[in-house]
Amino acid sequence: MSETLTNRAGESITREDEQQLLDAVQKWLDREVRDKVLEFDHGDIYPHEMVEQMKELGLFGATIGQDYGGLGLPAGTYAKIVTVVSEVWMSLSGIFNSHLIMAAAVERFGTEDQKRAYLPRFATGELRGALALTEPNCGTDLQAIRTRAVRDGDDYVINGTKTWISNGIEGGCVALLVKTDPEAQPRHKGTSLFIAEKGPGFSVGRKLEKLGYKGIDSAELVFDDYRVPADRLIGLEEGAGFRHVMGGLELGRINVAARGVGIANAALKDATAYSQVRETMGKPICQHQAIQTKLGDMATRCEASRLLVENAAATYDRGERCDMEAGMAKLFASESALENATECMRIHGAYGYSKEFHVERYYRDAPLMCIGEGTNEMQRIIIARQLIERNPV
Secondary structure: OOOEEEOOOOOEEEHHHHHHHHHHHHHHHHHHHHHHHHHHHHHOOOOHHHHHHHHHHOHHHOOOOHHHOOOOOOHHHHHHHHHHHHHHHHHHHHHHHHHHHHHHHHHHHOOHHHHHHHHHHHHHOOOOEEEEOOEOOEOOOHHHOOOEEEEEOOEEEEEEEEEEEEOOOOOOEEEEEEEOOOOOOOHHHHEEEEEEEOOOOEEEEEEOOOOOOOOOOEEEEEEEEEEEEHHHEHHHOOOOHHHHHHHHHHHHHHHHHHHHHHHHHHHHHHHHHHHHHOEEOOEEHHHOHHHHHHHHHHHHHHHHHHHHHHHHHHHHHOOOOOHHHHHHHHHHHHHHHHHHHHHHHHHHHHHHHOOOOOHHHHHHHHHHHHHOOOOHHHHHHHHHHHHHHHOOO
């Protein structure tokens, strides 16, 4: 009897189906992506053709419910896909993950009309986008956003700026967090979340240059008297934006953790292979204890990170609160990616610093995981607060 894997909505796939999907993704990566990564990364080239192929694989609908045209995958299966993609090129995972966080907000909190109007288009990748939260003077403290929405008849008029928005240039839609009541106390009750499609008053300010995470477009978005119909307010509920966003970020943090596992794995594989062909003192460097201790720590970080991600995803799929579990996975896996990337570079020596190899890319990509979807400093606070709340004296 085949094991069944179930998502939080009760939809399920078999373990065999999961493996077939992972095999299909891996074959695509080996055939269409692997040999092009350095060219696209060094040139910061948006991978239009790969995006079309990801549409065909169904990745833009990976976690969207089957009733709305998506694959309805459990978070555990989705995390495994993100891991194998990130082992080859992490940027690709960002293109569909940012999009799926937006979709999750609509699916979990939207009205049925909103779901029917948008989720099928999200699932096919026809309409792609992201979550637009961060502002020039506001990152972790989302309650401090300044982008303002004012009701005007059947519309809201929005003014403000968002920054570091993935898919901001190539995407056509965002889930936009705004202030609808600046005087509300507590502050989070003054925020609302809208489905915002590009149109008059919604423009791209500029593309933001980055150390790593190349290929995916990160942009500044400007809203200048941008009008959005009132029926695009997610759930038709003012003041619930912060809660809607936090629900989506659980999945986002599991994704970031899975990306960390992918980078950590890639660094381990490259370091293990190189240590067997590079010789010093008349023998491969893998026979030196100094290198063996590095490899041992790297392998342990990979396995521990994978297990933390699996636990967070399983908690999410059961429909339970998982901010502590997702925070633990994100914290540990992202730090593991950074440490493994650093050790991989040291093991490779000068070759690790060369742009002819992938090692320096891991070193540039990994730090983002420690910052994105909530800094690791914030994850530690979330973990501690949940630990105390779950274990009262």
